[in-house]
Amino acid sequence: MGFHTFDADRAAKLDDPARFRFVSREELLSHLGVAPDSVVADLGSGTGFFTDEVAPHVGTLYAVDVQEVMHDFYRQKGAPDTVEFVTADVASLPFDDDHLDAAFSTMTYHEFATDDALAELARAVRPGGTVVVVDWSTSGSGDDGPPLDERFGLGDAVSALESVGFRVSHAETRRETFVCVARR
16 A cells, blocks of 8 residues: 655645545535534645635644645645644644544545554544545546555545544545545
């Protein structure tokens, strides 16, 4: 499986509006179920494409990325006031226990989905909190996204999240991607 980081030389590709064909702002917000005072983390925020879509609807949105250069790109284009930059791996989130109301990963799960990262996510998300994962599926054609051997299947994601204490409330495979919504 994957566990690579996105090539920062291709960062401009992350701001392509065509990405909405894989998940829209409305769908992401609907699955997150956030309130105006929610504390949320975008796991693998990159240049902030989906962060920008969620930020106006929450109190604090942590843009979490392992590559500081991605934060530099995001800062250059301008981030909403509710966004705080966090340079960290998902396996070592700098949040207190139960700090997050929600977290989401859009096309980055394959970059961090280890047992340690998922356990850390379960630690940081409060009981009743939500995690939304939209990622490239092994059942896809491979025309978009990473190579098939770097992807996970929906069943893999469901099992991994359930193994650390999440309860999956929605799971769906699509043409190139899957959606998995889980609650702690």
